[in-house]
Amino acid sequence: MHREFKGTFKICHLYPDLLNLYGDQGNVAAITRRCQWRGIETELHFVNIGDMVDFSEMDFVFLGGGSDREQNLMAADLAEKKDSLWKAIEDNLPILAICGGYQLLGKYYQTIEGKIIPGLDLLDFHTIGGEKRLIGNIAVEIQLGGESHKITGFENHSGCTFLGDIEPLGIVLSGYGNNGKDQREGAQYKNVIASYLHGPLLPKNPLITDYLISRALERRGHPWNLKPLDDSLENAANEFMLGRMLG
Amino acid sequence: MKKIRLITALILGKLALLMIKLLGKGKGTSLPGRLALKISSEIIRLGALRVKKGIILVTGTNGKTTTNNMIASVLEESGYRVLINREGANLVYGIATVFVREMDIWGNRSFDYACLEIDEAAFPVVLSQVDAGCVVITNFFRDQLDRFGELDKTVGIVANALKNYKKTRLVLNGDDPLVAQLGRTTGQSSIYYGLEKYLDSHFVPSSVSEGKFCPLCGQKLDYSYYQYSQLGSYSCTGCGFSRLKPDIEGISPQFKSYSTSCLIEYSSSERIKLDVPIYGIYNLYNTLAAFATLNFLQINAQKIVDTLGKFKPATGRMEIFKYQDKSIFLHLVKNPTGFNQGLKAVLAMSENPLDLMIAINDNDADGRDISWLWDVDFEILEECQERFLSIVCSGIRAEEIALRLKYAGIRSSKLLIIKDYNCAVEMMFEGKGGGAYILATYTALWPVERIISQNAQRI
Ligand SMILES: [Zn+2]
Numbered sequence: 001m002h003r004e005f006k007g008t009f010k011i012c013h014l015y016p017d018l019l020n021l022y023g024d025q026g027n028v029a030a031i032t033r034r035c036q037w038r039g040i041e042t043e044l045h046f047v048n049i050g051d052m053v054d055f056s057e058m059d060f061v062f063l064g065g066g067s068d069r070e071q072n073l074m075a076a077d078l079a080e081k082k083d084s085l086w087k088a089i090e091d092n093l094p095i096l097a098i099c100g101g102y103q104l105l106g107k108y109y110q111t112i113e114g115k116i117i118p119g120l121d122l123l124d125f126h127t128i129g130g131e132k133r134l135i136g137n138i139a140v141e142i143q144l145g146g147e148s149h150k151i152t153g154f155e156n157h158s159g160c161t162f163l164g165d166i167e168p169l170g171i172v173l174s175g176y177g178n179n180g181k182d183q184r185e186g187a188q189y190k191n192v193i194a195s196y197l198h199g200p201l202l203p204k205n206p207l208i209t210d211y212l213i214s215r216a217l218e219r220r221g222h223p224w225n226l227k228p229l230d231d232s233l234e235n236a237a238n239e240f241m242l243g244r245m246l247g
Numbered sequence: 248m249k250k251i252r253l254i255t256a257l258i259l260g261k262l263a264l265l266m267i268k269l270l271g272k273g274k275g276t277s278l279p280g281r282l283a284l285k286i287s288s289e290i291i292r293l294g295a296l297r298v299k300k301g302i303i304l305v306t307g308t309n310g311k312t313t314t315n316n317m318i319a320s321v322l323e324e325s326g327y328r329v330l331i332n333r334e335g336a337n338l339v340y341g342i343a344t345v346f347v348r349e350m351d352i353w354g355n356r357s358f359d360y361a362c363l364e365i366d367e368a369a370f371p372v373v374l375s376q377v378d379a380g381c382v383v384i385t386n387f388f389r390d391q392l393d394r395f396g397e398l399d400k401t402v403g404i405v406a407n408a409l410k411n412y413k414k415t416r417l418v419l420n421g422d423d424p425l426v427a428q429l430g431r432t433t434g435q436s437s438i439y440y441g442l443e444k445y446l447d448s449h450f451v452p453s454s455v456s457e458g459k460f461c462p463l464c465g466q467k468l469d470y471s472y473y474q475y476s477q478l479g480s481y482s483c484t485g486c487g488f489s490r491l492k493p494d495i496e497g498i499s500p501q502f503k504s505y506s507t508s509c510l511i512e513y514s515s516s517e518r519i520k521l522d523v524p525i526y527g528i529y530n531l532y533n534t535l536a537a538f539a540t541l542n543f544l545q546i547n548a549q550k551i552v553d554t555l556g557k558f559k560p561a562t563g564r565m566e567i568f569k570y571q572d573k574s575i576f577l578h579l580v581k582n583p584t585g586f587n588q589g590l591k592a593v594l595a596m597s598e599n600p601l602d603l604m605i606a607i608n609d610n611d612a613d614g615r616d617i618s619w620l621w622d623v624d625f626e627i628l629e630e631c632q633e634r635f636l637s638i639v640c641s642g643i644r645a646e647e648i649a650l651r652l653k654y655a656g657i658r659s660s661k662l663l664i665i666k667d668y669n670c671a672v673e674m675m676f677e678g679k680g681g682g683a684y685i686l687a688t689y690t691a692l693w694p695v696e697r698i699i700s701q702n703a704q705r706i
Contacts, residue, residue, distance in 0.1 A: 017459060023621025029654045067397045136615070154616045198618045203654050204647075233653055233662070237646035 007220060009035045009042045009213075012058040014101075015066075015074045017048045022156065024064040024098050026200035030209045031060055038227050040213075049077045055088035059216040065100020075104055075120075082120050089122060092219045094191040094212040098201065102186070102194035103127045103159055123189050124164035128179075133158045138175025138197060139245045140185045144211050151205040152241040153197030161196075163187055169195050174245040191215045204241075206234045249289065253354045256287035260347030276336035280343030291339070294346030295377035297357040298330065302377050303540060305364045306405060307385030307426065309585050310533040311337065312561050313525075314385055315364040317537035324554040325546055327359035333561065337366045342373055360544075367401050371408035382409065382435075383418040383540050385533065387425040388476060389619065390582040398425075402462070409433040418539045420532060421493040422478040428462040428488065440539040441493030442509070442531060444472050444480065445500045463488045475528055476584045495539040497521075500531055502595070505567070507531050511552070513542055521552045525560055526595070529588050563692040565592065570703035574598070574682045575675060577699060579692050580605075581613070583622040589686050590627060594634075598681030603635050604671055605652075606642035606691035613688040617644055620651045629656035636679055639663050641671040642691045672698045 013028050028044070035042045047053045055061065063078075065071065078085070089095065097105055106125040109117045119126070138155045141148060150173065160179035168178070169186025177185035177196065186195035193208065195201060202209040210226050217223070260283035267275035283290050295302060305315040312333075319331040332345040342363060350356050365373050374382075384405065389398050402425055409417070410433050420426040421439030430437035459477075461468050466485025473479035482489035498518070500509040507530060508522040523534050534555060541551045560566055563579035576596075580586040593603065609617050628635075638661055640649040649662045665671040672695060675683040687695050 022616065023618035026618070026621035026651075026654065029621070033654050033656075067399055154618055156616065198616070200618055200621055203621075203650055230659065233646065233650050233659060236664070237650045240644075240646050 007041075009040050009216065010045060010057060010059045011042055012045045012047060012053060012055070012061040014047050014061060014063045014078070015049065015070075016046050018066050018070040018074050022065075022099075022154075022198040023200050024062075024198060027064075027096055027098070027202040028062050030200070030202035030206070031062075031213065034206065034209050034229065035213060037229055049073060053081065053084075055081070055084050055093060056091065058088070058093060059220065060212060061088075061093060061095045063095065063097040063101035063104070065098055065102070071100045071104070075117075078104065078120060082122070085120070086122055089190060089192055092191050092215065094215045094219075095193070096202070096212065097192065097194040098198065099157055099196055102196065103161065105192070105194055106161065107164075109159060123187060123192065123194070124166045125161055125187055126164075127159040127161045130158050130160050134160075134176035134180055134196075136175055137241060137245055138177065138185070139173040139242055140170040140175075140177065140197070141173055142170030142208075144207065145214075147207075149205075149207050150238075150242055150246075151197070151201070151208065152238050152245070153195075153199035153201050153204065155196045156198060157196050161187075169193060191219075204234060204238050206231050249287075249293070250354070252287040253290065253293050254352060256283040256285075256290050257347055257350060257352050257354055259283060259286060260290075260344070261352065264344075264348055276344050277338070277340040278344075279347045280340040280345075283347045284340065284343050289376075290343050290346055291373065292376040293354060294350055295361065297350065297354070298359070298361045299357055300327070300359045301380035301544065302361045302363065303381045303383065303544075304370070304374065304377070304379045305362070305383040305385065305536075306367055306370050307383075307420075308367070308388040308390045308401075308582065310385040310529060310536070311364040313530060313533040313564050314383060314536045314540075315362050316561050317534065317555060317558060318383075318540050319360075319362040320558060321537070321541050321546060321551050321554040322360050322362070322544075325550060328357075330358040330361040332363055337364045338369045339372050342369070367405055370405055374408050374412055379412075379415050381416045381418060381540060381543060383536055384420065384426045384429060385536055386420055386423045386476075386478065386584075388582055388584040389622070390614075405429070406432055409435055416543060418536060418543065420478070420536065421490060422474060422480075422532075424468060424477065424481045424488070424490075425462055427490070431463065431488070438495065438539050438543055439491065439493040440495040440497075440532075440535040441490070442474060442497040442500060442528070442535060445474070445528070461485055461488055475588070478532070495535055495542060497531055497535050500528070502526065502528065502531075507534075511535070511538055511548075513538070513548065517548070519548050519552055521555065523555050523558055525558065526565055526592050527588055529585075530565070562696055563687065566696075567706045568699050568703040569706055570676050570683075570699075573676075573680075574706075575699060575703055576682070576684045577692070577696060578684070578686050580686045580688060583619055583624075586620075586623040586686070590624065593684045593686075594627065594631065596682055596684065600634050600636050600680045602637070602639075602675050602678035602680035602683040604639040604641060604675050604683070604685045604687075605648050606668070606671065606685070606687040606695055607640075607644045607648045608642045608688050608691045609644050610690045612690050617647060620648060623651075625652055625655035625657075628652070632657050632661060635661060637661050637663050637674075639665050639671050639674050641665055641668060642688065668694050668698055671695075672702075676702065 168184035260279040263279040421441040461483035
């Protein structure tokens with residue numbers, strides 16, 4: 001039974017002024033639209049440098065990546081919000097972190113010159129700067145909510161991420177993934193999904209979008225199945241790229 | 248020895264051009280130059296020596312082709328012999344091809360001017376081989392990110408090349424802080440062009456915009472108004488870097504759906520009326536860039552505006568065709584800023600309803616990463632989707648553009664995926680709209696253009 005969620009779904013877009021590379025704002029559009037198409041009212045909160053935010057109030061948080069300068073600015077600001085963010089993560093807040101945002105959640109980033117830039121140290125992984133940029137289309141097989149799915153996107157990063165005691169988002173079928181070596185892509189912890197996939201990730205992979213929305217509703221005490229939507233266009237776009245990469 | 252190499256290179260290059268023409272394969276803008284460069288690595292340098300009066304290089308993200316073609320058309324109309332790379336063959340091989348095609352096999356034919364549009368990445372190489380009298384820089388926007396990484400790098404590539412170059416004259420867009428800064432950072436003497444605030448500049452940039460921070464000191468930039476994207480009147484809260492009154496300024500601009508006009512103020516106080524048969528504020532900026540360059544080359548101002556008044560855009564730069572009674576517009580899209588302008592042009596059309604087609608490819612020349620489509624402001628179509636009976640999505644990544652439109656709020660029932668160009672263009676010809684608008688990425692543009700021009704009249 002699809003009982004309706006009566007509250008307002010609060011979407012938090014972190015640093016939209018700084019981090020707007022590679023169409024990643026499409027992830028926010030995907031969450032917003034897929035709530036709206038189900039009659040769930042949404043509220044979009046933009047949080048920029050210096051703004052206050054109470055993560056416990058939010059239902060979904062998006063953190064993207066930017067150029068080096070922008071990345072440094074946001075890292076300093078987010079460091080001040082770290083405790084509140086950590087509490088929310090432990091309290092099962094759904095978060096999507098892409099590329100630079102992904103790297104920032106880890107222990108540190110080591111530059112090519114060997115300099116260590118500390119991360120937020122929220123999740124157990126670290127990133128090492130590489131000479132070569134890992135660029136191209138990517139296909140990944142993921143396990144989400146006990147089901148296996150193939151997702152697609154476009155990656156563009158020089159940092160190579162190595163996971164510690166944390167689950168990957170999935171296994172690389174085509175492309176580089178976290179580091180081009182261990183076949184792993186992204187990371188997941190509780191309701192945090194971190195990934196290198198631009199494209200953007202959520203519109204083309206509605207399974208992940210709906211997973212994040214469901215977890216958010218569950219956290220608010222509404223553990224009901226989401227009303228299914230017509231995803232034929234999403235699936236067609238995804239299948240075309242899967243066909244091209246996997247034959 | 249050099250001479251023999253050059254002659255061999257020219258002969259081989261010309262043979263390659265001929266073969267490509269005979270086989271009817273491709274446009275032949277790259278391979279002949281590549282072959283010729285293999286034999287004589289100096290072909291661009293030696294070719295450039297045959298240019299007597301001056302070499303003009305045009306670079307920047309958008310508007311290179313239009314600006315370059317405008318400058319060349321006025322110079323030709325003024326009776327000069329001009330060498331030009333038309334149609335955007337703007338990488339090193341493309342430029343070498345132009346020299347192969349235009350020079351005689353002895354490498355002796357000479358020209359008065361060379362007008363070369365250069366891709367930002369190829370700019371340092373070309374600049375190091377030619378004696379550029381003048382370098383025009385139009386704007387810096389995000390473009391094909393998978394090639395450059397990020398915009399700061401692109402700007403840095405151009406800036407560094409100019410810093411280490413002998414003296415030249417820069418013609419700079421004074422309204423774009425990323426371009427205008429080059430006047431300070433490169434040590435080259437500069438002419439600035441710009442456009443007065445126009446009445447409609449209520450534009451507040453969406454997240455596409457660059458230039459939130461001062462390119463000189465990194466502090467926040469304040470704007471008193473925006474024209475489009477990061478173009479506007481800026482001033483730095485840190486170091487005082489700001490928009491100055493430009494040397495060449497467009498005043499009281501007016502935009503109609505098929506033409507654009509303004510007054511141009513130049514040489515301190517002189518004014519002249521300009522009316523160009525192309526649409527849009529960004530084309531007005533291109534026109535001002537051309538005017539500033541030609542004015543620097545001492546071409547008579549009346550001659551400039553008269554010639555530009557008859558200007559015909561290059562393939563896919565807002566080209567207009569007639570099919571029976573219907574106007575068909577064709578426009579190249581390659582980055583968010585240009586795409587947003589294209590969408591505004593569509594909505595500015597008076598015809599109702601409209602047929603719309605968008606063709607997206609992801610070949611190398613288009614940019615393999617098409618996620619920039621999500622930075623395009625398609626949301627402006629949501630409110631007025633009733634103006635379109637359907638939107639035809641075509642090209643290799645047709646599903647992806649359809650998906651983008653769906654998440655912009657366009658109803659799925661309006662979205663048609665027709666990958667085949669012939670069928671898609673046919674829909675535009677036969678559609679019930681009063682006009683049709685086709686937006687296409689680079690490698691989709693050429694096949695689409697061929698189909699249209701076989702069936703419709705170019706205006
Ligand atoms: Zn400054």
